[in-house]
Amino acid sequence: MTNHLPLVTRMPGLLAWRYSLDVAATQGQTPYFAVFEAEFADAAAMTAARTSPQGQQVAADVANYATGGAIVIHYPVQHGTG
Template sequence: MHKLVVLYPHPTDPVAFKSYYESTHLPLAAQLPGMLDWRYSLDVRAEPGSPYFAVFEADFADAEALAAAMSSPQGKAVQDDVPNYATGGAVVIDYPIVAR
């Protein structure tokens, strides 16, 4: 299993971020080929001063499936859409999941 995590710093306009993210960006992300499951939160709670506002997580079978998804037309559309709502940018990380 391989995980993709996108961390979003605080946007300039949180209301606009939420509206665009849920109505436009998530439907694009839901089309990523090979994605097994996904989840998100617009209610990130962390210690005071946390730089993050929102988080997105997606599961893929392996790193190759994630790479294929992100290089697909759908993946390119998702990546190209980020500047349309994420005025604070985005931090993207991925990693293999190690089972106990």
């Protein structure tokens, strides 16, 4: 992660990012060792970032720390009130 996170921070349009290496399952073992969230203005901005030269560097670096690959999930966030 010491190489990967600096690459991530150079992605264009990145608004915020968060990660955890303390991943636990409520039942059984989790198949994941880390969770990472990247925040972009919208899906188009995320796509542009992932296809940019910087995004391609990030994708190429995944194999250096996640030998099983990575799963990318896109989800729009709904803000709660109250």
